[in-house]
Amino acid sequence: MMDTTDRQVTILLLEDSDFDAELISEHVRQVSPEPDILRAIGRRDYVEALENGCCDVILSDYSLPGFDGMAALDLAIEKAPNTPFIFVSGVLGEEIAIESFKKGATDYVLKQRLMRLPAAIDRALAEAREKVERRRAEEQLKLLVAELSHRVKNTLATVMSIVRRSASRSSTVEDYQQTLTSRLRALSDAHALLFESNWGETDLRQVLKRTLHPFRPGQGVHIGISGPDVVLEPKAALALSLIFHELVTNAMKYGALSTDSGKVEIEWKKSPDVGAGQQIQFTWRETGGPLVETSEPGFGHTLIARSAEYELDGEARIGFRPTGLVCEIQFAAA
Structure with missing residues (x-):
């Protein structure tokens, strides 16, 4: 049984009598819109029609030469289980x-x-459409539950990694508490943004602004943002949210945003659509901050690199230039 909303309905009529078939067809044509009638006289025609899957309702006589209505019903249940079956018999x-x-x-x-036949057909079609929609809803629910389970597992794995790495890199309990709370808040904000979009696609600019908002309460923080509209899938939005949080936190503590004269320029562009698909080139550039000193990469750098590689299927490069930190991220567009 296919969705009959936007196409002509086909009715399979199993009837050996020419007179009865014509009489039944006259009543069937009263159904609006007028259906297409496919007649089968015997078992062979009937089975062929069922196997072709071309009917939306089956009308069957009960008494047929060498073939009875119950056998016709059994075949319909076997080969077209979702197609309504109506006996039309003397x-x-x-x-x-x-x-x-x-x-x-x-x-x-x-x-x-x-005279009851048109109403019976309409009712059968309506019930069949309702069953189709119910099955679709049930299948969609199963997919959503499976997707939710997958996302929860991934989120918990991310949280566990953040907790473990934040603890190993913190010198005091207070530092650990502040760092952990900040990272979890970034993760929570990203989930909130995705919830607002019904866990569908969202925009890179929205993710960036939502992540940076807690760090821009006044006029002293100078962050420039420029780039075209870029659509992100939920997985990419979560990964980029954590990356942006690490970059801005590092800039506030040690980089350009730790001084009044420092600033951050954020820009991204779309590369030409080539064989591997369109790529996004994202750049975070700090200037005007304190003297840059290279050091052993911390958890923040590790998180950025791994998120870009495993969550974005891309690459992140972090460089310490005389003018300040530069982070370049390349990943595939949605």
Whole structure:
């Protein structure tokens, strides 16, 4: 049973009598919009139609030469289990009707009361569409639950890494508490932004501004931002949020933003779309800060490098130039 919302409905009519078939077809044509009628006379035609999957409703006589309605119902359940099946018969006793419903028939209409047929078809189509939508919703729910489980596991792994590395790099309890809280807040803010977009795509500029906002309360912090609109998938948005947080925290403590004269210029651009797909070239450039002194890379640098490699499928390069720190990140566009 396919979605019948935007296409012509096809009705498979299993009927050996030419007179009855014409009479039934006249009533079927009252359905709006008018359906296409595909007639099968015997078992071979009927099975072929079922296997082609070309029908949305099955109308079947109960008494057929060498082939009965229950056998037709069994074949429909086997080969087209989601297609509504309606018996249209001259005689259908109560016991047979009850048995057919138990086996999966949708409805039955007596040939003496064919005026009921259009309404029965409309009702069967509506119920079938409802079942299709319910199955889609259930499948979507399963996908969402699986995706949520995956994201929760990844987030917990990230949190555990942050907790462990922050502890190993902190000299005091207060320093550990401040560093850990700051990193977890950045992760939380990124999740909040993704929640606002219903865990869909978001914009690089939004992620950057949300991450930098706690560090720009007054006029003393000089950060320039420029670049085109870039769409990010949730995984990339989370990774970049943590990267931006590490960069701005380092700049506030040791780099350009630790002095009144320092500033940060942030820019990104899209590379030409070549064989590997379009790439984003992101640059964080600090100037006007204290004298740059190279040192052993800390957890922040490690987090930036690993996030770029494993979460963005890209590359991060951090350099200490005489004018200040420069971080260049290249990753694939969504």
